[in-house]
Amino acid sequence: MTVSATIDPALPALTTIFNPAELSALFSRPVHADRLRHKQGVSAVARLRARDPRDGPPTGSGSGATPEAAPRWLATYAPHHAPKLDKTLARAARQGHHLEVVELPGRHTLVAGPISLDMKLHDTLHAFNGYNARALEPGAVLNYNPHRRVVFRIETAAGPVVCKAGPTNPAETAFLAELTARGVPVLQRMSPPDMPHTSTLRYYPWFGQGDLHQAAGRRDHTAAGSAHSAGAALALLHAQPAHLAPKRRSDPLDKLRSLSKRKLHLTPTNQTRLGRVQAALARRLSEGDRAVLVHGDFSADQVLVDSPGVLLADFDRCTVAPPAMDLGSFVAVDLLQARTSSRELRSDFLTGYEEAGGHVNEESLLAWTAVHLLDRLNEPFRSCSPFWQDETEERLEMLAALVS
Template sequence: MPNYTTYKPHNEISTIVRRQLMLPADSSLIHRDADLPGLAVLLNVDAFAAALQVELPEINIQSIRSTYVRYKRGTNCLVAYELNVAGTKVPIYAKAFGANSWNKLQKYRNEISVPGSLGVGRLILAAYGIAVCFFPNDRDLKQLPQLVDQQTRKHLLHKMSATDLYETQLLNLRYKPERRYVGQLRTDTNIQAVVKAYTTEDYLQAKTNAQAFHSGTVLHIAPTLGYSDGDRLLAFEWISRLPLHEAIAQPQFNYDAVTLTGAALAEVHAQNPANLNVLSRNAEAQSLLSMAADLSFICPPIADLAQNLAKQFAQELRSLPQLTYPIHGDFNAEQVLLGENNVTFLDFDRAVRSDPAADLGSFIARLEHDKLRGNLSLYRLERIKEALLQSYPTSFLYNRIELYTAIALFRLACEPFRYREPNWHEKTAAILQQVETILQPLSTPQSA
């Protein structure tokens, strides 16, 4: 669960329901990154809420929780929060800057904003080098205010050729500030569509990927309902089906659903879509080395293990031939919806041309992660792996599935910190130890 603190009116912190204390790992990080003074405020929800309450004394912040962190040492740190004000959940985010923070804060201050649900659009905490944005104001997702407002949303839907969605309401589903927004368009009785808002940097490839794949025998792709290049928006048909990750969590589970998923994944890998980016072996290796450097700074006790694992990954990857199969790029059970005779795959934003073993490894790594969290038994994990590979032709993959399982699990090591989980440093170490366990029996991969 994210960090959570409850407040009394007039900025008096309740000693009865106060739950969050600064973790030693957070305190250590703050001490080591002296170039980012606002970090001490953002990583402590007590301190951030107090600073916010001073600037907005008329607002009674009943509770606050941090939900997401994006951190670049010495440069900036973005933290998303959810406020509870008068029983209403209010999403906001704050970004702290290091050197030249005055210039960067000025850019936020000069941005055109609309009043959020609390009546304020942006707030500058100059003493800490922090800019605060109240939803729907977003530095890089400038289309959000128009999307959230019902009247201007109709204009956007018209530009997207989605006029049949005029009378829908918008419900927030997922929001990563300055990255991507996902909302649900629905009436009082029906869910009709999903709308996604992208940054300028990410939109064109996301649009290309969304239109690159087609449905097959057991594979179903959610249709694109419309788009607006100028507003960087995509709309998709809402598919009312049971997500695979929810089915897996049920006491009684039919493993045939996973076998069907493996067959559908094989259909993805057999297609020949145009204009997908190629992910090189060297780029994969370099990203893992960079991630190890970040993990080492955030959590020094695991530095040696993280760097050794990344070096081993880099060596293994660079020894393999380049493959250019179309892959999903972020494949896991949350991206799969179950039908009677087919399965729907969602969210091809990260689709590239690369090694198909990466998708299989990504799927299995999420199961390993669930097992570490106590949400999945070893028996069920092994049964799911067996069912997934039963319908997928794996003979040409050799032991690269295990390699990519370890790689994908390694990439998940940043999630406990990113999503502000209690004792995130211990969970990060546990993930890396499991990565090491998966890697131990692997021999040098054979050529594909």
């Protein structure tokens, strides 16, 4: 693939980041990059994984299998910005960490390192020095978004808990406690006494057998019932007083304006098509709808499953907005995940929502599903897919069909 170099001539190493075979050859093991954070003309930072997650679980992934190696960050900088890595290189030398440095032609470099040396997270993770050296070892990391957040399982005296390291809202604890008191099934924060505590660390109890998307993917026969329960739980959340929201009311058109300003890597023809889609959505969202307390980023992977119960998690974007903001988010992600999931969840989810007293406005649901597809239009690029252009075009076709 050569198209990445034309996207950003200042970062020719993007070509390698988008090529799993070439990347694997350079690092002498099977690897794949995703979660790309690209700053035009300056830098590209991604998550480096030990295998391509789209290949499915490795053979023998049951009991006794070797856990997947912990993800690492992968970075490249334009030569005039390369000094940004100097502090990280010096820190690695002081702390005895191993950084992988691959020199490329033209003074370009690829550098990979452990999560503990993430440029934006290392101060937060430094709090674990002397507490638990096993925190980020293979098998413990549940999710990692370079320069933003890492989620990992950690053992405490009372048993396993989940730690999220990254930006946090100090009002979250009281908010989740209030929702629980009102009967909304949410994952509460906790404060384990034998762990470090800072403003950028959050702890939650270990719950269930994974999330709803995982349950559907592994052909769990309870997934349909869990999707129904998730819909009912969301209806209960939407019925709560809007003043509980930790963030101000969200203007639907503000969301659309922010998406319109993004510099998506589209051809001029597709940019024109996208402009027409955005104009049509602006007309639909301007019609208005009642506003309620919403999750703000709702999808099957925000629903933790422990059959027959569920808990809603990750309320970082909770706000006040039309209920279809959550419903459309769930449906959009379900549509996009149809290729990797053994079943679709949206029908059972919407049925559970309505049976629990929620009202589904079909026009609003359609519009918000399109908004969330637009929000995810750049995902193939951020996933470093070698076929990102074709995959982006497919998503644009799906988006255009919804608003036609």
